[in-house]
Amino acid sequence: MEGEEKGKATFSDLSSLPEGVVAKILSLTTPPDACVLSAVSKTFHAAAQSDVVWNEFLPADWELLISRLKPNKLKFDPVSSPKKDIFFSLCYFPVLIDDGNKSFSLEKWTGKKCIMLGARDLSITWGENSDYWTWEDHPDSRFAEVAVLIYVWWLEIRGRLSCRMLSPKTVYAVYFVFNIEESSYYGFNIDPPDATVGILGHENHPKSVCLDPYLDQPQQRQRQRQRRAPWERRPQSEHMPALDRPHKRHDGWFEIELGEFISGDDVDDELEMALKEVKGSSSKGGLVVEGIEIRPKKTHRP
Template identity: 80%
Template sequence: MEGEIKGKAMEGEQLSDFSSLPEGVVAKILSLTTPPDACVSSAVSKIFHAAAQSDIVWNQFLPTDWELFISRSNPNKLKFDPIFSPKKDIFFSLCYFPVLIDDGNKSFSLEKWSGKKCIMVGARDLSITWGENSDSSWEDHPDSRFAEVAVLLFEWWFEIRGRLSCRMLSPKTVYAAYFLFKLGERSYSGFNIDPTNATVGIIGHENHPKSVCLDPYVDQPLYLDQLIQWPQWPQWRRQFERRMAGLERPHKRHDGWFEIELGEFIGGDHGDDELEMALKEVKGSSSKGGLVVEGIEIRPKKLSRLHA
């Protein structure tokens, strides 16, 4: 019994000693952890709470070049003061409020679990084969972070390409590229006939293409049956379903946009190289329309434990 009491006393003394470390020392320790760890540590003690608000901690979580990105934005649109705002406020502002850069055609934000950089290439910065045709249009959209989105009205040849400097990404990070789109108010059709080919990779390096399905309703025959009324349709539908079997499908995000992963890569370790992303369906076996393109987002792949 005496040994047990003595052991508890020593444990208490160790905890007391750790909690009584100078705030600066605690801040340095927290800066070596992660943003979620720093937030949770605020509940440990008053010293930890104060240290967890320190610029020492959050400056470590911010990318070293975050100010360079901010210099490429409109300062009047920022939700923080780059000079006087606490670094913690800047960090979370960049997590939840993407900053438009490069004439408003790209956006820069941070992944809240790690502070890694996320970039979205807006439709205006993409090479869209049908982008300047009369069979497409550029429109504002209430749900888009960009001034304009591309709307495909009617086209047989579908191809979208985008490029991004690898220096814009965090080093030694597994990234994935995601195509963001919506179904237009006009008829959305043609993307349930043939798979769309997607590629992501560093220019000049080998990449691994894959086929994806851009129709989120391809597995809902009743939806299609209501749109298409002809005797041969059930037979055609079964053929289309076989083509799409096993392919990755879009899923709807919390912000209302559909997204589909185009591929993954290791980012930030290729110097002046460029990342290229492509999405195309050029067989021309069907016309396509009703696609609203916001852009392609490049963000770190989440660990399974972080999925929400």
């Protein structure tokens, strides 16, 4: 009881502070903390709506980034909208930038920057050869085009990003975002591709990843057309090494983590990402590439 009384007294004392002072205090917390503390009192509620608070949660270069957007309608007015509205709009509605080939958004827990490279911003081996890949619009994609794999033996996808576009001193995870064409998806349950993530010029160790969402679902796999060339005599194995499986996102796409890295203070660093399967032991098809997303690594939250 004594502790509870002390807690109440503390909040009472804080609530008696001028709104501007409370706003400054809240700006030193986190976006979730500011939202929770807005329920403490009328003073806290008013302070939690303040531009002083939410301007601290926005990246310093957010205006520069949205100036690179593809001409379209923003969900907010960069000049007149409250900073809180701008913050949450950027959390829930990614903005297309750089001719619509990248997207920029914020991680709602921290305000850290998230960047996604669309398929057109990636280097895809034979990507411009219509015998192997096609470029199509997709109703569920944030980008104008996705890359659809017709037929290859050698899969290689690479991407690069300037670290100046990311938040410094942040643990980032990198995800390959994809889907499948049910009628023509095959060949990804034999040799797992290798992924590498890291700063260009540094040694980056590869790890194997799984691109088959149905590896553990034989019944679902049987509904797919297993298209193989006559000279492919190797049986398709269901026993890929114990790897993390892709999972389905809220937007309907699958994703698999390629790796993680820590962004430093050197804005001249360049992040390099690669996904490749070049053993050539089986053909592959039916992969739909939306892009590669770089976002802060999730930490446990109660």
